Amino acid sequence: MTEVGERTSNQPGNSRVEESLGKPVDNLLTPALLLRRDALERNLERMKSLVTGPTRLRPHAKTHKSAQIASLQVQSGAIGITTATVWEALSLASAGIGDILIANEVVGAEKIRCLSEAARNARITVAVDNPANARDLSDSARCADVELGVVVDVDVGLGRCGVRSLHEGVALAKQIAELPGLLLRGVMGFEGHCTFEPDPKRRSRFAREAMSRLLQVADALEAHGQTVDVVSAGGTGTYDSTGSNPRVTEIQVGSYAFMDTSHAAIVPGFDYALTVLSTVVSRHGNTVVLDAGKKSLGLDDPPPSVVGHAAAVRYVAEEHTVLDFDSEVPALGASLELVPGYCPVTVNLHDLYLVVDDGVVVDAWPILARGAGWSSMR
Amino acid sequence: MTEVGERTSNQPGNSRVEESLGKPVDNLLTPALLLRRDALERNLERMKSLVTGPTRLRPHAKTHKSAQIASLQVQSGAIGITTATVWEALSLASAGIGDILIANEVVGAEKIRCLSEAARNARITVAVDNPANARDLSDSARCADVELGVVVDVDVGLGRCGVRSLHEGVALAKQIAELPGLLLRGVMGFEGHCTFEPDPKRRSRFAREAMSRLLQVADALEAHGQTVDVVSAGGTGTYDSTGSNPRVTEIQVGSYAFMDTSHAAIVPGFDYALTVLSTVVSRHGNTVVLDAGKKSLGLDDPPPSVVGHAAAVRYVAEEHTVLDFDSEVPALGASLELVPGYCPVTVNLHDLYLVVDDGVVVDAWPILARGAGWSSMR
Numbered sequence: 075m076t077e078v079g080e081r082t083s084n085q086p087g088n089s090r091v092e093e094s095l096g097k098p099v100d101n102l103l104t105p106a107l108l109l110r111r112d113a114l115e116r117n118l119e120r121m122k123s124l125v126t127g128p129t130r131l132r133p134h135a136k137t138h139k140s141a142q143i144a145s146l147q148v149q150s151g152a153i154g155i156t157t158a159t160v161w162e163a164l165s166l167a168s169a170g171i172g173d174i175l176i177a178n179e180v181v182g183a184e185k186i187r188c189l190s191e192a193a194r195n196a197r198i199t200v201a202v203d204n205p206a207n208a209r210d211l212s213d214s215a216r217c218a219d220v221e222l223g224v225v226v227d228v229d230v231g232l233g234r235c236g237v238r239s240l241h242e243g244v245a246l247a248k249q250i251a252e253l254p255g256l257l258l259r260g261v262m263g264f265e266g267h268c269t270f271e272p273d274p275k276r277r278s279r280f281a282r283e284a285m286s287r288l289l290q291v292a293d294a295l296e297a298h299g300q301t302v303d304v305v306s307a308g309g310t311g312t313y314d315s316t317g318s319n320p321r322v323t324e325i326q327v328g329s330y331a332f333m334d335t336s337h338a339a340i341v342p343g344f345d346y347a348l349t350v351l352s353t354v355v356s357r358h359g360n361t362v363v364l365d366a367g368k369k370s371l372g373l374d375d376p377p378p379s380v381v382g383h384a385a386a387v388r389y390v391a392e393e394h395t396v397l398d399f400d401s402e403v404p405a406l407g408a409s410l411e412l413v414p415g416y417c418p419v420t421v422n423l424h425d426l427y428l429v430v431d432d433g434v435v436v437d438a439w440p441i442l443a444r445g446a447g448w449s450s451m452r
Numbered sequence: 453m454t455e456v457g458e459r460t461s462n463q464p465g466n467s468r469v470e471e472s473l474g475k476p477v478d479n480l481l482t483p484a485l486l487l488r489r490d491a492l493e494r495n496l497e498r499m500k501s502l503v504t505g506p507t508r509l510r511p512h513a514k515t516h517k518s519a520q521i522a523s524l525q526v527q528s529g530a531i532g533i534t535t536a537t538v539w540e541a542l543s544l545a546s547a548g549i550g551d552i553l554i555a556n557e558v559v560g561a562e563k564i565r566c567l568s569e570a571a572r573n574a575r576i577t578v579a580v581d582n583p584a585n586a587r588d589l590s591d592s593a594r595c596a597d598v599e600l601g602v603v604v605d606v607d608v609g610l611g612r613c614g615v616r617s618l619h620e621g622v623a624l625a626k627q628i629a630e631l632p633g634l635l636l637r638g639v640m641g642f643e644g645h646c647t648f649e650p651d652p653k654r655r656s657r658f659a660r661e662a663m664s665r666l667l668q669v670a671d672a673l674e675a676h677g678q679t680v681d682v683v684s685a686g687g688t689g690t691y692d693s694t695g696s697n698p699r700v701t702e703i704q705v706g707s708y709a710f711m712d713t714s715h716a717a718i719v720p721g722f723d724y725a726l727t728v729l730s731t732v733v734s735r736h737g738n739t740v741v742l743d744a745g746k747k748s749l750g751l752d753d754p755p756p757s758v759v760g761h762a763a764a765v766r767y768v769a770e771e772h773t774v775l776d777f778d779s780e781v782p783a784l785g786a787s788l789e790l791v792p793g794y795c796p797v798t799v800n801l802h803d804l805y806l807v808v809d810d811g812v813v814v815d816a817w818p819i820l821a822r823g824a825g826w827s828s829m830r
Contacts, residue, residue, distance in 0.1 A: 090826050103562055103826045136770065158771045178771065181733040181743070181785055184481055203734055204784055233766075234774055235734040235741055266769075355559040356581055356613040363613055365559070369800045370824050373751065388611075391644075392514065392796060393536045393556065396612055406582055407559055418770060422747045422801065423823045445801045446748050448468050448481045 094428055094435050099351065100409045102428065102435065105366035106351040107420070108411065109427040109439070113347035114143070114331060118150045120344060121330045125317040132156050132175060132306065134328030137418045140427065141169035142439045143331060148172075156306075156326040160185050160192070161447030167196035169442075175199045175306060177262060177326060179207060179227065179235055186210055190218035199223030199304070201262050203237050208250050215255025223259045224250050225304055228291045230263035230284035243291040247300050260304030261295065263288035264326070269311030272340065278315040281308075285319055292321070311340050332417040336376050348427075349381060349411035350420065352395065357406050361388070364395045364410060371395065371412060372419035381411040472806055472813050478787045480806065480813065482731040483744035485798070486789065487805040487817070491725035492521070492709060496528045498722060499708045503695040510534050510553060510684065512706030515796045518805065519547035520817045521709060526550075534684075534704040538563050538570070539825030545574035547820075553577045553684060555640060555704055557585060557605065557613055564588055568596035577601030577682070579640050581615050586628050593633025601637045602628050603682055606669045608641035608662035621669040625678050638682030639673065641666035642704070647689030650718065656693040659686075663697055670699070689718050710795040714754050726805075727759060727789035728798065730773065735784050739766070742773045742788060749773065749790060750797035759789040 094102055125131060130153040135144050144155045144166050154173030157163045163174045174196050180189050192198050193215070202208050202224050215222045226247050229236030237243040243261070251258045265284035271277040285307060292302045308316035308325030317325045329337045332348035352366035367390050371378055374390035383404075385397040395412065404410060414420040422444045429437040444450050472480055503509060508531040513522050522533045522544050532551030535541045541552045552574050558567050570576050571593070580586050580602050593600045604625050607614030615621040621639070629636045643662035649655040663685060670680045686694035686703030695703045707715045710726035730744035745768050749756055752768035761782075763775040773790065782788060792798035800822045807815040822828050 088827065088829060090829070103824075104560070105824045106827070107824065179733045179741075182482070182731050206784055229736075233739070234769065234772060238736050353560050355557045358607075358616050361611070363557075368751070368797055369822075373746070391612065394612060406584055419746055425823060425827045444747075445803060446481075446483045446485065449466065449484070449803045451466060451468070 091426060091438050094438065097435050099430055099433050099435070102351060104351050104353040104409065105370035106428050107370075107424040107426070108349045108351050109429050110347050111429055111431050111436070113345035115146070117331050117333065117344045117347055118147060121313065121327060122151050125313060125325065127318055128320050129317050129322050130324045132324040132326055133331065134158070134177070134309070134326045135162050135166060137328035137331055137421065139421055139441045139444055140439050141166055141171065141442065144171050145169075147331070153324055154197075156328070159443060159447050160189050161443035161451060163198065164188050164192045165442035165451065167192040167198070171196060173197045175225070175262075175326075177201055177264065177306070179203055180211075181207055183210070186214045187218070189222065190214045190220050193218070193220035193222055197223065199225055199259055201225055201227035201235070202246065202250065203227040203235050205246060205249055208246065208253060208256065212253035212255045221255060221257050223257045225260050225262040225306060226250070226291065226295070228261055228263040228288050230265050230287045230307070231268075232264060232266045234266070236263060237291075240291055240294050244294050244298055247295045248298065251300055258300060260302040260306070260323070261288055261292050262304070262306040264309070265307060265312055265316065266309065269309040270336070270340065277311065277340075281312040281315040285316055285322065289321055310337055313341070329417060334414050334417045335379050336416045346381070346413045348417050348420070349413055350378070351409055351411050354404050354406050354408045354410065355394075357403065360399045360403055362397045362399060362404055364397065364412070365393065366412060367391045367393045367395055369393055370423055371414055372423060373415055376415040378412040378414055381413060383410065469804060469816050472816065475813050477729065477808055477811050477813070480729060482729050482787065483748040484729040485748075485802040485805050486727045486729050487807050488725050489807050489809050489814070491723035493524070495709050495711065495722045495725055496525060499691065499705060500529050503691060503703065505696055506698050507695050507700050508702045510702040510704055511709065512536070512555070512687070512704045513540050513544060515706035515709055515799065517799055517819045517822055518817050519544055519549065519820065522549050523547075525709070531702055532575075534706070537821060537825050538567050539821035539829060541576065542566050542570045543820035543829065545570040545576070549574060551575045553603070553640075553704075555579055555642065555684070557581055558589075559585055561588070564592045565596070567600065568592045568598050571596070571598035571600055575601065577603055577637055579603055579605035579613070580624065580628065581605040581613055583624060583627055586624065586631060586634065590631035590633045599633060599635050601635050603638050603640040603684060604628070604669065604673070606639055606641040606666050608643050608665045608685070609646075610642060610644045612644070614641060615669075618669055618672050622672050622676055625673045626676065629678055636678060638680040638684070638701070639666055639670050640682070640684040642687070643685060643690055643694065644687065647687040648714070648718065649689075655689065655718075659690040659693040663694055663700065667699055688715055691719070707795060712792050712795045713757050714794045724759070724791045726795050726798070727791055728756070729787055729789050732782050732784050732786045732788065733772075735781065738777050738781055740775045740777060740782055742775065742790070743771065744790060745769045745771045745773055747771055748801055749792055750801060751793055754793040756790040756792055759791060761788065
């Protein structure tokens with residue numbers, strides 16, 4: 075896996091990216107997405123040290139969309155990688171990631187064809203909640219002469235994708251097990267309605283209730299003679315409860331790698347590895363305007379925080395963030411770093427990470443399959 | 453300007469984009485950003501027919517980030533183009549747009565150098581609210597042997613960039629007029645705090661109050677012997693009040709070109725030209741899940757609307773939008789089009805428009821300088 079970085083590093087044809095390499099952080103074009111490598115590695119080690127039971131890590135690449143980071147996660151013991159889209163899966167499979175779960179339904183002939191293409195380079199597992207979709211996956215896998223792993227997606231309370239009943243889950247699993255080209259691997263359920271509950275006890279209770287819905291389906295499948303090798307669930311906010319459930323085989327933690335202001339209070343002890351570097355472009359009394367807004371930071375709720383300053387965020391506009399300082403107002407042209415409110419939507423805005431070691435840019439890692447996915451791929 | 457499209461059309465090296473050309477809309481990879489050319493052209497004509505006094509149009513490219521659309525706007529009578537960033541300006545100047553106002557402060561040596569670079573290909577005007585920044589612009593213009601037009605940026609109530617007082621504005625204008633390499637062209641003020649006021653009478657009153665602050669500075673400059681050729685202001689929400697003020701020389705309307713759910717009630721009569729095409733990937737009773745969310749649609753507030761369906765948007769997640777239908781629930785795999793809540797942040801997520809004529813994709817137009825701007829440029 076060591077060659078992942080070498081093969082995909084840097085953006086071709088952009089001299090401004092090349093010129094950033096070797097520069098100190100306060101001498102860069104802004105806005106810029108900075109990734110502190112030491113903080114990232116500490117976060118990977120910390121999650122590894124926290125989840126030590128039978129449950130394994132399958133980190134979610136929707137947070138980072140990076141072959142280099144996925145590779146670091148696999149090197150630090152992850153069982154494989156989770157993706158949100160077939161384009162993330164295709165990109166990571168091409169870059170050498172060997173075991174990928176697409177934790178969403180893949181629908182449409184061309185997308186399913188790409189899924190089978192990814193299965194030539196990696197063990198691919200995909201979530202399914204519909205019989206017609208299962209048949210389409212089977213047809214494509216047979217045509218491409220590959221095997222697609224499948225998990226039955228179970229709605230554990232989020233109300234989005236996933237089968238709604240035990241009966242539906244069992245019938246779908248039975249169908250999948252009989253379809254050529256598909257390998258039934260188990261079940262998946264995402265307790266996304268629990269992960270941001272601020273009270274730890276309530277969060278754990280909600281997550282346990284969600285897992286009991288998922289495990290009821292797993293039990294029923296086994297009672298009907300089906301294999302359940304995989305019980306996949308969890309996010310960073312529920313790593314402790316879902317990740318310590320001995321029947322959950324893997325958790326899809328994502329945000330722990332970078333941390334952000336929406337997760338910091340919920341999951342303490344991780345470092346901020348990702349920031350958006352910005353410049354003071356306007357300054358009036360105690361008010362400062364930065365050149366980074368929704369177009370490089372993502373959402374304004376929760377607001378970003380400012381590294382090293384007790385500044386109040388007045389608002390985040392399209393290209394600006396407006397801050398109020400009590401004292402020590404930064405000068406015009408000063409560099410400030412903002413910790414995003416939510417990293418996955420921030421990363422999705424950018425083309426690359428400037429990787430920082432000891433305050434200096436040491437590499438530029440591309441962000442893969444961002445936006446619509448298919449149209450940003452080369 | 454007719455060659456703009458030819459020179460920059462399509463994304464190099466992405467066969468999936470090439471394969472989209474000539475296809476009908478319901479046979480495309482999703483999510484996809486669709487631009488209906490006839491609706492775009494109707495919107496450009498409509499704004500032209502609505503603003504017929506001495507005030508001219510300087511459409512804002514932050515909405516579209518497209519050389520092709522900027523070119524259509526100039527062809528339909530716009531006096532020039534407004535941009536939010538130096539990267540948008542540099543991209544459009546390279547593509548042949550001849551008159552560009554950067555309606556924000558440009559701070560930092562390298563960005564200012566790029567501004568002067570853009571001034572080799574186009575008449576460039578930039579907003580300034582700080583004496584030190586004015587000196588830096590002057591130094592760069594002299595070094596590059598170009599002239600940079602400057603407007604004094606006036607805070608008209610938004611509380612972001614812009615001088616805060618008449619005195620400050622007059623002193624800055626006087627300094628600019630004396631600095632070599634700079635040409636004082638007038639004043640600018642953005643009444644962004646008024647544009648989304650839902651009540652038309654209040655919106656007009658607020659906008660008039662904002663313009664009176666801007667015109668006080670213009671009057672004071674003229675009283676001190678300075679030239680005020682440019683009074684630039686306005687957005688789509690205030691095109692009627694600000695655009696009919698005979699002392700405002702140009703309005704920076706942007707969203708009218710595409711329209712979106714945040715502007716539709718405020719500025720009626722424009723067509724939806726931009727949608728995000730999506731596919732039904734999960735279906736449970738009356739609930740449908742689409743494969744487009746915050747990563748291809750942008751913000752969830754205001755929510756998108758569904759073309760041709762009276763569906764209720766339950767929520768917009770990262771990669772999904774969840775809809776409830778009263779009846780006629782679309783089938784798994786069906787295509788639906790979503791009208792974004794706010795187009796500028798939606799466009800910023802994508803690499804290209806699929807341009808649609810008569811239900812068929814006829815071209816792919818690149819989206820320039822998106823995200824951080826500098827890092828997405830080739």
